[in-house]
Amino acid sequence: MRAIFAAAALLAGVATLTGCSDSGPASYPNPGQTVREHEKALPGKTITIGEVDYAGIGLLTDIVSVTGSHADVPAKGRYARVRIMMTNRGRDRHDLDLNKQFLVTRDGKTYKISYDAMQVARGPATPFSIARDEVRSFDLWYDIPVGAKVKALRITGDASSSKLSDQLAGKQAGPATKDLPLDG
Template sequence: MPSRSTHVLGTRPRAGRAPAAPALPLALALGLAAVLAGCSGSGHAKAPPAYRIPAETAREGEAVPQGRTGRSADMSFTVIGFRQGMTDVMGTHAAMGAKGAFTRVRLLAVNTGRDIQVFDTWKQRLVAADGRAYSPDVNATMIKRQPERLSVGASMRVEFDLWFDVPRGVKATAVRLYGSPPVGAVSQPAPAEIKLP
């Protein structure tokens, strides 16, 4: 196959020199290097925007802790409200006094996985200063219309209260929270233990 000439028509290439190689491959290589350099994590990338979620006013006597987050399996939990020492609860159809005193923990739960997580209220525990752990109170949970079991879809976030009835004078120091096992797991996940104010 005859070779292609790169000289301009009507001129002759100089003797002893090979025709100049095309500059296109070199230009492409330099352009690609510049593009890849821009992807090297130099810190100039723009952060994705954050959702703007409407703020809620805290309820009477409720502490609003900051940075109280933990994780169990694919469920991330944040304590966003806390109140203890309440003597009664009032709902839409009933009111009830505490046997001891009610403690209410407001949670934000986020499923960070790709499958449904089931939040089971009855597995959760309130941990006291003396190390004892308390189960949620059935009556307060029902009166306040809070979930017993809640299917939390992939990338879904929910907010709700956990209600506990503990002996008077008990100081709650943490809440122990359990997500559900991810797909393929053969055991229960480790809990998230979040300190309370």
């Protein structure tokens, strides 16, 4: 009888050490980010281009100026600040050319990143690179007309694959563009 209990205890210990469970693969705890003052938390819609997921997580519009430690730059219209989160699910590094990311307003017009606002806010520089298995969140700044309503972020990303089977098959993928809804 003791041998049966000892064997059961040994099996339970092995199962615990090897991580056997019915709950699926382990995941990291994801501490929430505090929404910044006046910023609207977005519902976390996600698009995928290649091996990278893009999620809009925050939006602040009608900003009259951007202030940094070294400058204060008023908007020509109003600034819109979009916080996005990128997750690289591939094995290789992927780049994002920030100059190819456009803000789309409800009237269908597109706006390029405000270089001045990005510099003053000390935003990321282009090309922006994300490593394998990395998650990064950052802000993109746009100068849009007063009264314009934000609809989406038009993302042009790297659609290439780091899967060996794709590489051996000679699959070529260049940039791809998708709209990430930001208007709820």
